[in-house]
Structure formats: structure tokens, C-alpha cells
Amino acid sequence: MKSIFLVGFMGSGKSTIGKQLAKKLKLNYLDTDDLIEQTANKKIKTIFAEDGENVFRDLEHQVLTSTSDLGYVISTGGGIVERQENRAWLSTKQVVYLKTSWETINERLQADQDRPIWQDQSRDKQLLLTKRDSLYRDIAKITIETDNQGVDQIVDQIYSIFE
Numbered sequence: 320m321k322s323i324f325l326v327g328f329m330g331s332g333k334s335t336i337g338k339q340l341a342k343k344l345k346l347n348y349l350d351t352d353d354l355i356e357q358t359a360n361k362k363i364k365t366i367f368a369e370d371g372e373n374v375f376r377d378l379e380h381q382v383l384t385s386t387s388d389l390g391y392v393i394s395t396g397g398g399i400v401e402r403q404e405n406r407a408w409l410s411t412k413q414v415v416y417l418k419t420s421w422e423t424i425n426e427r428l429q430a431d432q433d434r435p436i437w438q439d440q441s442r443d444k445q446l447l448l449t450k451r452d453s454l455y456r457d458i459a460k461i462t463i464e465t466d467n468q469g470v471d472q473i474v475d476q477i478y479s480i481f482e
């Protein structure tokens with residue numbers, strides 16, 4: 320089966336859903352954030368703090384374009400659409416957008432300590448969601464609304480499209 324790439328904002332559930340979906344579809348699982356941490360041998364927040372966002376984005380591009388188009392569920396990071404090269408690359412793939420409202424994202428990420436962009440008080444995250452929403456929609460073949468839906472329900476919904 321062609322690989323499924325999950326995109327969406329921070330807190331949309333890409334990593335949580337991706338893992339369970341891969342299990343259910345009997346596919347391999349990858350998360351670009353995990354691959355970046357393995358490649359750099361550092362946590363994401365340390366890469367941002369020590370090297371900056373641009374270095375993180377370079378690594379993100381490198382690991383994304385090294386993934387296989389067959390046999391995987393691949394969870395991406397919310398900022399994967401920041402680079403035009405990534406959007407062009409993903410637009411030829413089987414991309415599922417997990418669409419989530421600003422209110423829901425706030426609830427889910429209330430206690431988050433690990434997402435440097437979420438923690439950055441100088442950035443307008445609501446505006447970022449609005450901007451990225453149209454980029455996710457441009458590259459996605461399928462959009463799934465995740466508000467008011469549990470993880471199992473969302474996994475079942477995507478599973479029923481691809482089984």
C-alpha cells in the first residue's frame with residue numbers, strides 16, 4: 320500500500336493517530352520528529368534552542384524526503400508545510416489532513432512543555448493556524464475533522480478509507 324502521510328497543526332493528533340493507524344493497517348510507522356531527534360541526537364527543543372529553527376527545518380526536509388512512498392504511516396511535524404519544497408514533495412503523496420480548531424488545540428496543548436513554537440510567546444499561534452490551514456488543505460487528498468472525536472473514532476474513520 321502507498322504510504323499515508325498525516326499533516327496538521329500541533330496538537331491535531333498526528334503522532335497519536337499515526338501510531339494506532341499503522342498498527343491497525345499493519346503498516347510500518349514513522350514520525351518525522353523522531354527521525355530528526357535520532358539524526359541530530361538531540362531533543363527538538365534543544366535543536367531549536369541551540370541551533371535555531373532553520374537548522375530544524377533543514378533536518379525536517381532531509382528526513383521527510385528520505386521516507387518511503389510504500390508501506391508506512393508517517394506522522395509529520397505541524398510545520399512541515401513551511402517549506403515550499405516539502406509542499407511540492409507532499410503534493411504527490413497520499414496526504415491526510417487532521418483538521419482541528421483553535422479551541423481544541425488549546426485544550427489539548429494546555430500542559431505542553433516540548434513544542435518550542437507553541438511555547439514562544441512572541442508568536443501569534445492562532446494566525447499561524449489560519450495560515451497553515453490553507454497550506455494543509457492545498458496538499459491533502461483527504462481531510463478529517465478531529466474536534467469532538469476520540470482517537471479510536473478518528474483511527475477507525477481513516478482505516479475505513481484505506482482498508
Ligand SMILES: Nc1ncnc2c1ncn2[C@@H]1O[C@H](COP(=O)(O)OP(=O)(O)O)[C@@H](O)[C@H]1O
Binds near residue numbers: 427
Ligand atoms: N482526538 C483526540 N482527542 C483528545 N485528545 C487527543 C486527540 N488526539 C490527540 N490528543 C491528545 O493531544 C495531544 C497532542 O497529540 P499529538 O498526537 O502529539 O499531536 P501532534 O503530533 O499532531 O502534535 C496529546 O496529549 C494527545 O493525547
Ligand SMILES: O=C(O)C1=C[C@@H](OP(=O)(O)O)[C@@H](O)[C@H](O)C1
Binds near residue numbers: 329395
Ligand atoms: O508546528 C511546528 O512548527 C512544529 C511542530 C512539532 O510537531 P507536532 O506537530 O507533532 O507537535 C515539531 O515538529 C516542532 O516542535 C515544530
Ligand SMILES: [Mg+2]
Binds near residue numbers: 334
Ligand atoms: Mg507529533
